[in-house]
Amino acid sequence: MVERHHADDPLARLRERTPVLQTLSEAGAEDLPFEGTAVAVSSHLEPKTGIFVETLRDAGAEVLCTANDPESVHGDVVAHLDAQPGITAFAEPGMSEADLDRAHRELLDREPDVLATDGAELLAKLYADPDRSTDEIRGCTEQTTSGVSRARAMEADGVLDVPVFAVNHTPMKHWFDNVHGTGESALTNVMISTNTVLSGRTVVVAGYGYVGRGVATKARAIGANTVVTEVDPRKAIRAHMDGHRVLPMDEAADVGDLFVTATGNCRVLRARHFERMSDGAMLCNVGHRDVEVAVAELADMATEITDLEEGITRYSLADGREIDLLAEGKLVNLTGPYSQGHPAAVMDSTFGAMFLAARELAVGTEREPGVHQLPERLDRDIARLKLDALGVEIDSLTDLQQRYLDAWQRDEIV
Numbered sequence: 069m070v071e072r073h074h075a076d077d078p079l080a081r082l083r084e085r086t087p088v089l090q091t092l093s094e095a096g097a098e099d100l101p102f103e104g105t106a107v108a109v110s111s112h113l114e115p116k117t118g119i120f121v122e123t124l125r126d127a128g129a130e131v132l133c134t135a136n137d138p139e140s141v142h143g144d145v146v147a148h149l150d151a152q153p154g155i156t157a158f159a160e161p162g163m164s165e166a167d168l169d170r171a172h173r174e175l176l177d178r179e180p181d182v183l184a185t186d187g188a189e190l191l192a193k194l195y196a197d198p199d200r201s202t203d204e205i206r207g208c209t210e211q212t213t214s215g216v217s218r219a220r221a222m223e224a225d226g227v228l229d230v231p232v233f234a235v236n237h238t239p240m241k242h243w244f245d246n247v248h249g250t251g252e253s254a255l256t257n258v259m260i261s262t263n264t265v266l267s268g269r270t271v272v273v274a275g276y277g278y279v280g281r282g283v284a285t286k287a288r289a290i291g292a293n294t295v296v297t298e299v300d301p302r303k304a305i306r307a308h309m310d311g312h313r314v315l316p317m318d319e320a321a322d323v324g325d326l327f328v329t330a331t332g333n334c335r336v337l338r339a340r341h342f343e344r345m346s347d348g349a350m351l352c353n354v355g356h357r358d359v360e361v362a363v364a365e366l367a368d369m370a371t372e373i374t375d376l377e378e379g380i381t382r383y384s385l386a387d388g389r390e391i392d393l394l395a396e397g398k399l400v401n402l403t404g405p406y407s408q409g410h411p412a413a414v415m416d417s418t419f420g421a422m423f424l425a426a427r428e429l430a431v432g433t434e435r436e437p438g439v440h441q442l443p444e445r446l447d448r449d450i451a452r453l454k455l456d457a458l459g460v461e462i463d464s465l466t467d468l469q470q471r472y473l474d475a476w477q478r479d480e481i482v
């Protein structure tokens with residue numbers, strides 16, 4: 069992980085590159101929509117999250133921030149945030165999973181009104197403790213695919229009694245963040261940390277959702293041969309029609325040079341696949357935490373495990389093959405040695421959508437418990453702010469065009 073060294077303000081450089089959040093921050097400082105509201109932010113505590121936290125605070129919130137992954141806590145960001153009025157950090161660099169668990173409990177003891185989560189861990193902790201009341205919680209806004217599926221699982225179990233906005237599922241999030249942000253940052257990290265050229269190599273991508281599609285498309289764009297594995301027939305045909313080779317993982321294991329898991333699922337790469345991989349194969353994960361590669365099975369097969377360099381662990385197998393695991397099977401774009409997460413330009417719209425979702429929970433009409441789509445008007449608001457920031461202008465419908473689209477007897481109009 070790269071610590072930044074802007075002595076006085078580690079967020080300074082990123083403020084310039086997050087125009088959507090800066091606009092929301094300026095408007096929020098006038099209206100103070102979050103006044104009297106405590107917002108708990110649980111995310112990767114790195115600079116872009118820091119900007120999000122400041123934006124909420126500028127708009128009147130008391131912000132309680134914590135990590136969702138101990139590996140992605142940036143000490144300079146935490147110190148900078150914690151020193152500001154209206155912000156309390158419940159995280160520290162080098163913390164263990166047990167420390168993080170304790171930090172989450174301490175944060176929840178402060179009884180936040182709104183949760184803004186990445187992975188829904190804080191939401192799950194809330195319901196895991198039967199002594200905690202959710203009566204005063206106005207809702208949660210969830211940023212990522214895995215967190216939304218977790219919230220849906222809570223809803224299906226009849227546990228969830230607050231509204232959750234599935235921010236991941238709004239177009240202004242997953243069209244850009246999952247596809248371009250993860251796609252580019254994952255491959256960049258692999259190439260830098262392994263000093264590898266991917267052109268001409270075979271990249272196997274497990275999962276062809278938004279993230280997998282981004283990784284596979286960008287890998288092919290830089291000259292790699294791409295193979296996709298899937299369990300959903302529609303996603304598989306989409307990958308096929310997009311020009312990737314689709315194979316079961318048992319066969320893909322034979323041909324891959326680099327394997328990238330992007331499924332949100334567990335044990336996608338496991339012993340039966342490691343047995344077939346070629347010498348020098350590299351494995352990494354950009355999907356869900358550290359469960360997509362069965363690292364313990366790889367360790368069981370190894371006669372020697374060497375920390376080759378930061379972020380690369382080499383597993384030497386009895387038959388002489390060596391397999392390199394990147395970032396210990398954790399998210400390579402967020403916890404790898406050179407990781408800076410997603411580019412600021414992408415997180416600007418993601419956190420912009422998170423901000424509007426949290427504001428809707430704080431001051432909008434009360435919603436039923438359950439998982440909700442972000443209202444389309446808010447998604448469009450983010451798109452407009454983003455276009456303004458880019459200086460890109462678009463056309464608008466003429467009155468006649470609008471009437472034409474609204475009519476079913478169209479011959480009378482044209």
Ligand SMILES: NC(=O)c1ccc[n+]([C@@H]2O[C@H](COP(=O)([O-])OP(=O)(O)OC[C@H]3O[C@@H](n4cnc5c(N)ncnc54)[C@H](O)[C@@H]3O)[C@@H](O)[C@H]2O)c1
Pocket residue numbers: 212213214215242245246250274275276277278279280297298299300303330331332333336354355356357399401402
């Ligand atoms: N690293 C990051 O910065 C980052 C950013 C965004 C999302 N994510 C995570 O990436 C994961 C994928 O997100 P998404 O938006 O693409 O989700 P998605 O639901 O659109 O796609 C996941 C795909 O994986 C497939 N899949 C499930 N199990 C599989 C298996 N065993 N083998 C092959 N394919 C399988 C599914 O059919 C689906 O098509 C999630 O865990 C999400 O939280 C990570």
